[in-house]
Amino acid sequence: MVDSQGGQGGQALLFLTDDQLRKGIEAMFFAYRGFTADPDRILEGMAYGRAHHRAIHFINRSPGTTVNNLLSILGVTKQSLNRVLRSLIEDGLVESRVGKKDKRERHLFLTEKGALLERELSDAQRERMRAAYRAAGPDAVAGFRQVLEAMMDEDMRRHYATLKDRQV
Amino acid sequence: MVDSQGGQGGQALLFLTDDQLRKGIEAMFFAYRGFTADPDRILEGMAYGRAHHRAIHFINRSPGTTVNNLLSILGVTKQSLNRVLRSLIEDGLVESRVGKKDKRERHLFLTEKGALLERELSDAQRERMRAAYRAAGPDAVAGFRQVLEAMMDEDMRRHYATLKDRQV
DNA sequence: CTTGGAATGTCAACAAGGCTGACTTATCCT
DNA sequence: AGGATAAGTCAGCCTTGTTGACATTCCAAG
Numbered sequence A, B: 001m002v003d004s005q006g007g008q009g010g011q012a013l014l015f016l017t018d019d020q021l022r023k024g025i026e027a028m029f030f031a032y033r034g035f036t037a038d039p040d041r042i043l044e045g046m047a048y049g050r051a052h053h054r055a056i057h058f059i060n061r062s063p064g065t066t067v068n069n070l071l072s073i074l075g076v077t078k079q080s081l082n083r084v085l086r087s088l089i090e091d092g093l094v095e096s097r098v099g100k101k102d103k104r105e106r107h108l109f110l111t112e113k114g115a116l117l118e119r120e121l122s123d124a125q126r127e128r129m130r131a132a133y134r135a136a137g138p139d140a141v142a143g144f145r146q147v148l149e150a151m152m153d154e155d156m157r158r159h160y161a162t163l164k165d166r167q168v
Numbered sequence C: 001c002t003t004g005g006a007a008t009g010t011c012a013a014c015a016a017g018g019c020t021g022a023c024t025t026a027t028c029c030t
Numbered sequence D: 001a002g003g004a005t006a007a008g009t010c011a012g013c014c015t016t017g018t019t020g021a022c023a024t025t026c027c028a029a030g
Helices: A010-016 A018-043 A050-061 A067-074 A078-090 A112-136 A138-151 A154-164 B010-016 B018-043 B050-061 B067-074 B078-090 B112-136 B138-151 B154-164
Strands: A094-098 A106-110 B094-098 B106-110
Touching: A010 A018, A010 B112, A010 B138, A018 A050, A018 A112, A018 B018, A018 B112, A018 B138, A018 B154, A050 A067, A050 A078, A050 A094, A050 A106, A050 A112, A067 A078, A067 A106, A067 A154, A078 A094, A106 A112, A112 A138, A112 B010, A112 B018, A112 B138, A138 B010, A138 B018, A138 B112, A138 B138, A154 B018, B010 B018, B018 B050, B018 B112, B050 B067, B050 B078, B050 B094, B050 B106, B050 B112, B067 B078, B067 B106, B067 B154, B078 B094, B106 B112, B112 B138
Parallel strands: none
Antiparallel strands: A094 A106, B094 B106
16 A cells, blocks of 8 residues: 555556655645635634635525535534524524425525625635636646545535536 | 636636636535545544644654644644644654753654554545546646645745655 | 743643534424 | 424534643843
């Protein structure tokens, strides 16, 4: 397991050495810090955190989504999500409407105030992404997305795919 | 800010649209979950968590590093790191040696037992990385790394660069 | 040489945000 | 009528982040 080049690969498989893989792992670690840094800065001092950001993001992406669906996207327990959702609803950033067809369900929407914060957060996060994309160029970006998609668990890939083509 | 193509870019800058950027953001979110899933599974029930994994990883990468240096790599407060370090030392996974030159400093090393756990964790994490790399191919991997590097904060990029060429 | 400031590391206490388990309420569907 | 499902709640725990106070050690200016 120390070296995955085996005997048959040679030069063509050099990108699969333990050393290359380790560099990728460290790149993920350091990059993710940058990825979350800007929204974290905005949220700090607002009594909100990363958990609130995630909820706001995905409610914005799928207006009218149910609590259960959000749960499965975020991969947390309902008690965890509920704590976050409750504060967002109390503060008037999120609205919860009883389902028309199935009255057990609650459908979640951002209020105007919620959409405003969403905008602020995603603007900041997109700005960093834009700079990185621009610096790396379109081919690199395609590769970036390919590797990330291959790294996801099956369930997450499904959610990702369901979301990603919402707007053509 | 809704659309960054401006007037002058046209087709060539289509990869910088808000929609493309948002897909990248969601890909980072879902992929990072997969990235940490395997080590998390191993650690759960061991009284250790992701913080312990990070400490073990970077001590392994820079044997003899000081607490301060580790602090700056991990980007947490020294009190946070200290708690983690204390339990690792108590459990005999990490050894802390008083500095020869400067006795205020502690130099950190993995014990055999610590190296064993490091191996188990990094094997699991590398396995997922290897599968993703193999599925995406060498060109995609190059792009992946380029975008991640461009996404890092300056300080993190420095740490990343310092670490990454340790072994040629 | 001494003394005060800077640097390194430790301890205590608190908050955010995960988790489990047990339970209620309302609704749906067979 | 009765079991299954969706959502919400309460209590309590753990990990991992935070700040503040403190001990030790080093070094440089007087």
